[in-house]
Amino acid sequence: MMQQPPESKYVPALGFHWLTPYYDAVVGTTTRERSFKQALIKQACFEPGQRVLDLACGTGTLAIWIKQHQPQVAVTGVDGDSAILSLASRKAQKADVSVQFDQAxxxxxxxxxxxxxxxxxxxxxxxxxxxxxxxxxxxxxRVLKPGAQLHVADWGRPTHALMRGLFLLIQLLDGFKNTQDNVSGKLVTLFEQAGFVEVSQRQTFNTIYGTMALYSAVKPG
Ligand SMILES: C[S@@+](CC[C@H](N)C(=O)[O-])C[C@H]1O[C@@H](n2cnc3c(N)ncnc32)[C@H](O)[C@@H]1O
Structure with a gap:
């Protein structure tokens, strides 16, 4: 595990390291993963020759699907957890796609x-x-080129009370404090404060854990 400031603890993929081997089975069957990740891929409009970073790539599903969707892009997946990156590398090899995986x-x-x-x-x-x-x-x-785009899918403001209730399970696994910014709808503000423009929530997906929101943002050219 990478070293990090003591004030903020590292939260692994499913909240606990021992659950990581079950990540794909859980996420694949319970989060509408294919629907929202394919929507994110469509939203990002990848073009041949582009360099793409999948931030906190986990087991590499999104990175692999991007490469399969547009083989002419160079995809890098980065994650802080070496164990999950080993799973990602094996998956990419099995899928016969070339993705660079880095730990950071x-x-x-x-x-x-x-x-x-x-x-x-x-x-x-x-x-x-x-x-x-x-x-x-x-x-x-910093790492995006001027005019380049950020596309994020993450838990967002619940679309109704049931979605808010269901999100409690994610809060129990991943912590109440960190996840509260998401349900409060603060990711748009976060990206605007960093300097991005045209920041918007593009679509939402209701799941059994709450509302998944897709965002886009542009670094000014
Ligand atoms: C819920 S998983 C999501 C994985 C993948 N993006 C997906 O959609 O399935 C969150 C990931 O964030 C990684 N992570 C947590 N904190 C991190 C940090 N500060 N820097 C890089 N990766 C981090 C974890 O190791 C884990 O793989």
């Missing part, structure tokens, strides 16, 4: 400024404290 923390990325054409991220920001969300948003702003 979201708020200290090992890439030059203005390097990527797209950053995508799914099911991730709710793992971070507000301070780390802010530092991560600034890092993404």
């Amino acid at each position: 923390l979201s708020y200290s990325l090992p890439y030059p400024a203005a390097y990527f054409d797209r950053v995508v991220s799914s099911l991730f920001f709710h793992h971070l404290s507000w301070e780390h969300k802010q530092r991560t948003a600034l890092e993404l702003f």
Whole structure:
């Protein structure tokens, strides 16, 4: 595990490291994963030759699907957890797609400024404290080229009371404090404060754990 400031603890994929081997089975069957990740891929409008970063890529599902959708992009997946990156590498090999996987923390990325054409991220920001969300948003702003785009899928403001109730399970697993920013609808503000423009919530998916929201944002050209 990467070293990090003591004030904010690292939240693994399903809240506990021992649950990581079950991640794909749980997420694949319970979160409408295919629907919302394919919607995110469509939203990002990838073009041949682009460099794409999948932030907090986990087991690599989104990164692999991007490469299968548009083989002419260079996809990098980054995550802080070496164990989950091993699962991702094996999955990419099995799918016969080429994805580079790197271990790093979201708020200290090992890439030059203005390097990527797209950053995508799914099911991730709710793992971070507000301070780390802010530092991560600034890092993404740094590594994106001027005019490049950010596309994020994560838990958002519930569309109705039942969705708010169902989200309690995610809060029990991943912590109440970090996840509260999401249900309060603060991700739009987060990206605007980092300097992004045209920040919007594009669509929502209701799931058995609450409302999944898709966002997009642009780094000014
Ligand atoms: C719920 S999983 C989502 C994985 C994947 N994006 C998906 O959609 O299935 C959250 C991921 O964030 C990673 N993570 C948590 N904190 C991180 C940080 N500060 N920097 C990088 N990765 C982090 C975890 O290791 C985990 O793989």
